[in-house]
Amino acid sequence: MKSDVDELMPRLLPVEEYDVEDFDPSLPPRNPQEYLRQVQLEASMCPDVMVAQIDPKKLKKNQTVNISLSGCQPAPEGFSPSLKWQQLQVANFSDVRQNVNKHREHWKLQSLDNNVVMPNPEDEEGWLKFCLGEKVYFERLLSQDDNDNDNPGIDYVKMGFPPLLSIVSRLSQASVTIVLEYLMNWLGEKAFTSELGRWLYALLACLEKPLLPEAHSLIRQLARRCSEVRASLESKEDKRLSALNLLICLVARYFEQNDLADKE
Structure with a gap:
């Protein structure tokens, strides 16, 4: 019987099946196959949709302010050079x-x-x-x-x-x-x-x-x-x-x- 992980998405790399008693995802992987198996398990636990929690009050405090940076201040009369x-x-x-x-x-x-x-x-x-x-x-x-x-x-x-x-x-x-x-x-x-x-x-x-x-x-x-x-x-x-x-x-x-x- 295929696991939920296998049904989630098609396999791109072959991963050998491990006996439930032999494979412990809480331990560091001992070989490439166990590493790939852990990646599959972690992916299966991720939600399909992530929603960011945004505080509108914080956005108001960080509004972008447009400042005019067009030319210099004009010189007072008689102060500018020829x-x-x-x-x-x-x-x-x-x-x-x-x-x-x-x-x-x-x-x-x-x-x-x-x-x-x-x-x-x-x-x-x-x-x-x-x-x-x-x-x-x-x-x-x-x-x-x-x-x-x-x-x-x-x-x-x-x-x-x-x-x-x-x-x-x-x-x-x-x-x-x-x-x-x-x-x-x-x-x-x-x-x-x-x-x-x-x-x-x-x-x-x-x-x-x-x-x-x-x-x-x-x-x-x-x-x-x-x-x-x-x-x-x-x-x-x-x-x-x-x-x-x-x-x-x-x-x-x-x-x-x-x-x-x-x-x-």
């Missing part, structure tokens, strides 16, 4: 990128100073301190000790390491994207500083085309965030204006995100 200025910056930036690519291998082999310890890629706090310095990271003002004439050397731990070619040339494309994301997160919560601007420019110069999807999304976020900061400026004499315009220009004009570009 088209000629943008074209000049794109040409200069293209030269910088060519020089970086040309000399990348040379600078990668140069030894770093003993005080330059590059953080691990996953160390977000370490990279923020490395790029921006502890003074900016901890939002400390310069103290009298920082301007001590008896110690004219620059304390890069406090002031942040500049994006030297010997440093950025050591970054893989994955690391460039990661550090760019760290700085983007910082820019979304903190003030725009000259240290931050220098590193953002250097990382853009190290991005290879065609852009990876992660990098593409990040630079668009960068341009939008820069446009938000620019819109909050109170004067055209603000020292941050030129740097903000430059970053928006490079994302829009060089990396061809034309919908984000400043129009004359």
Whole structure:
């Protein structure tokens, strides 16, 4: 007599019949035949239809929200650069990128100073301190000790390491994207500083085309965030204006995100 398992579905692999007393499905299989027999038994105990229990209240809490991510915020009157200025910056930036690519291998082999310890890629706090310095990271003002004439050397731990070619040339494309994301997160919560601007420019110069999807999304976020900061400026004499315009220009004009570009 055929068992219920045999009647459930036709056999695709031959399984030898075992004596009821000899085959114990609760024990580990001793051979391939017993393994297949256990699979058949387990399949026979599965219900024909499974129904998922869904709590509608939980779905309401996780509704997808559509946010418009179309262009940058328009610049206040008189704050946007001319088209000629943008074209000049794109040409200069293209030269910088060519020089970086040309000399990348040379600078990668140069030894770093003993005080330059590059953080691990996953160390977000370490990279923020490395790029921006502890003074900016901890939002400390310069103290009298920082301007001590008896110690004219620059304390890069406090002031942040500049994006030297010997440093950025050591970054893989994955690391460039990661550090760019760290700085983007910082820019979304903190003030725009000259240290931050220098590193953002250097990382853009190290991005290879065609852009990876992660990098593409990040630079668009960068341009939008820069446009938000620019819109909050109170004067055209603000020292941050030129740097903000430059970053928006490079994302829009060089990396061809034309919908984000400043129009004359």
